[in-house]
Amino acid sequence: MISAEHLLNNAIKTALNAVYNLQIEEISLQKTRKEFEGDFTLVTFAYTRDTRKKPEEIGEALGAYLLANTPEIVKYNVVKGFLNISLSDAFWMLFFNSVRSSAQFGLKPSDSSGKTIMLEYSSPNTNKPLHLGHIRNNLLGASVAAILQANGHKVIKANLVNDRGIHICKSMLAWQRFGNGETPQSSGLKGDHLVGKYYVAFDKAYKEEQAQLIASGMSKEDAEKSAPVMLACQELLRQWEAGNPEVVQLWRTMNGWVYDGFGVTYKELGVSFDKMYYESNTYLLGKELVQEGLAKSVFYKKENGSVAIDLSAEGLDEKIVLRSDGTSVYITQDLGTAIERFKEFPELNQLIYTVGNEQDYHFKVLFSILQKLGYSWASECYHLSYGMVELPDGKMKSREGTVVDADDLIKEMYETAFLKCRDSEKLKHLNEAEIKELSKMVGMAALKYFILKVDPKKKMLFDPNESVDFDGNTGPFIQYSYARTRSVLDKAGMALDRNVSITLHPTEKELLTTLYSFPSVIEESGHLYNPAIIANHLYDVSKLFNRFWHDCPILKEENEDVKLFRLQLVNLCGTVIANGMRLLGIEVPSRM
């Protein structure tokens, strides 16, 4: 069937032509605000210049023409420069009947018209456990991947693990010195937490040595450079790079602990990856590229032998891409891995990096260099930049211990949800295992929705002293709405596959028109890489559904057609909520 927007677009174009002899390409329509009567609104201010008429006059003239010539339009009203147009219930019923039994409503199957997109997210360091900032990264990446798939694209979810470097050696060194052979098994600690403990231990020892050196008259800078543990740590990194078997073995063992730990957290968060990359394999990439760049005169050699690029024309600075000793810097390997990925997947159309906005500058530089090197796909690289999660007293800092640990937070969410489920009268008939399963679903929904409902670009605040809500604009509220849909449909126990056409109650109409826009909401959220748009829409749907529940009796309704329609409407609400929540990575329960 033809969409409402398309129908109105054509009708309004024709009307403008007929009444004012105007040819307009783009008509901008918006949903009518709920204080006014109507479904869609045309802003007529835009045409005052061309027609030399007053906005009210244009509204009246267009409205009258549309009413006379478009059967689907049954009413209009003009308020100042706004022409509010109402479509017939018959039109809405036609739309409703065309989608009401589609379980895939709003989701596009992946087909040849879709792109192939690699989306990188998570990308943890293997020296400490995950915290709330990583949770935002993981939830955002997983959700955007699902949303892009729902828009018909093929998505390769990639995780580039930062598994080598000086920071990893810090944990290793501290474990060698203070560990006494401690393992996850012997300590009962989750692997990533055990390794994190030694990362902190290193920092403590390092700080103590610095303090001693400063006390003996050394400058702060020199103390940082010459503290024995730091020197030992750098030696450990050299040994690793030289392939010293003992060091490599320790590195393997400790990273293994961390992967086991991360695996547990990833599972709780419900995130997964199609492709794992490890920096230990990729950190040397990009060196040949430097030669290529020199040959193309994109890079230049400085007097001291280092290689750089001048980006001052783009408002960026000079950037070193190779040190004077011939070793690469971080951006060198980023350049290398990007190129490697397009080689590995020739069908790749787009490469998305889910990384915090503190690296905005880095990605500007990276993409700019790729562009200058002449890679045509450089313009298809995108930095999915998100804001930091802040605590009431500022940013989280691992070293200062001001972090909200991911595992602790998840556990806390489960516990809060468990108490709520256990105390609920409605859930008395469930056994312990069922309550636990439901608590996990609800607790995780509260956490995920809390994170994803905020525009990714914006920084967000988390107060550890205030628990995440379960009432109001929350994940559990939307889950509850879904459980209500299941409950009434189960009780009704009747077949829904008959088309009816009824006169709509205002609440039914509002709910129906909101459900109508679900597919375009998914498109928009995909276009903007923004799950919050879906989250907010699901909240609107749920809120309206609950008002409908209150205003419109379903099983008690005596008119069979109306009753059937209401059940079908409930069913479509359930579909929209379930499909939308899946895109946020949130499961929906059939009872709660």
Place this chain on the structure above:
RNA sequence: GGUCCCAUAGCUCAACUGGAUAGAGCAACGGUUUUCUAAACCGUAGGUCGCAGGUUCGAGUCCUGCUGGGACUACCA
């Protein structure tokens, strides 16, 4: 010093990308259950959209300046 981001109700967030009287939730106060799930619904109260200009039919949204906060600006990763 330079570049970029942010500032909306007591708190956490919206505002369909320039449209109508800036909306929700939490917290506060009041009401709704012999009727499909009260994790719900309805109501009251709460605003100089950081400040000052500008652009135009129209600005929370765009441009300039200012104030306040943050990030980045390594031959670190």
